[in-house]
Amino acid sequence: MPARRVVTGRSQQPRKRFAEELRLLRNARGESLRELSERLGWDASTLGKMESGTNLGSPEVVEALDSHYGTPGLLLALWEVAMGDNSQFREQYRRYMDLEAEALSLWHYAVSAPPGLLQTPAYAREALTAGGLLGEELDQQVEARMGRRKLLEGKGAPKFRAILSEAVLRTQLRAPQSRREQLEHLAEVSERPGITLHVLPFSAGPHPLMNTSMMFLRLPDARTVAYTENDVRGELIEEIGSVEELQHAYDSVRDLALSPAESQKFITRMLEEVPCEPST
Missing domain, CATH: 1.10.260.40 (lambda repressor-like DNA-binding domains)
Known part of the structure; x- marks a missing residue:
């Protein structure tokens, strides 16, 4: 032909x-x-x-x-x-991952799931399974997500701040122990130098980022870029004016969130509500 x-x-x-x-x-x-x-x-x-x-x-x-x-x-x-074309979004996500690896600091807002950098293996597996992954591909994606966590470890790790909607903490998993492990991990990382967690309680009411997970990366060249994500797609945003608008929205949400100390206490209270795995 x-x-x-x-x-x-x-x-x-x-x-x-x-x-x-x-x-x-x-x-x-x-x-x-x-x-x-x-x-x-x-x-x-x-x-x-x-x-x-x-x-x-x-x-x-x-x-x-x-x-x-x-x-x-x-x-x-x-x-x-x-x-209906997702190729552009896949390419943007790959570029986001490259930028994330070199970022000096990261700010996240999580709507309903912990940021990938803070997920436990069990949480990641259940979340990815819900997204339709199975078998070898699922194993590969869980491994890749766990590999990303190393970004926040060791000397030279970027400063990391995350605002977690209360929904992140209250979402039930099939295995209560998996949920408990995730909450314990959040409580543990919140005490690490360089990592700051805020909880945004339901009582904060409506806000500008109710349906959008948001990530900001401050890069070595002094630029800040943003990545927005929902259930359908993600978008890398580099235009200065658009990034500033999103930063204003993020700042307004942070003003509504609990302080880091109050957030630690909130996560601890959530842990108390999750039953421990029965001893055998």
Whole structure:
């Protein structure tokens, strides 16, 4: 079979192709992002992120662009395909892991599960199993996650701060002993130099990060980048203005959280609620 001929020379990756088409259409109109923003009523930074591929936007803004460019349904179809493409997110996660390895300090906010750097083997195995992993692949992923914990050990380890939603501590595991081991591990690491844990109690009420796990990395070149994650995907964010906005949200959540000392006591109380494994 002859090799497939490249017709347009444009990207074959859905997310990149969508962003590329947006740039081409705007450039063909001779419009700046600012002019496009004024005509559509959408923020120029949102449109810019869509054209760079860092943000896909919403169907509403895509429909507005289709109407503006006279491409009824074309951009929306490309957007739907791009939304189903996970290759970009896998690549962003790999880049996040590379940056994490060189970070000078890390700040986390955890919605419902302990950060991977703080998970015990039993917790990681149950969480990954719930995500559909089995057999050899499961074993490999648990081992990889446990290997990451070494990042917080030894001389030169980055400073680490995590805000844990109360849901992190209250989530039940199939084996009560596994949950107990996880809580004991959190209590132990909270006493280590360089590691600071806060608990955000349910009583704190609504806040800006209710549905998003958040990680900030301060890098050797003085930059700070962010990585947001939910059940569907993650996104690496490096644009300065966007990172600052997320930092403001993180700071407001930290203001609602318990102090490190109060958090240690909270975790200890949670431990008292978990039955010990019966002696044999």
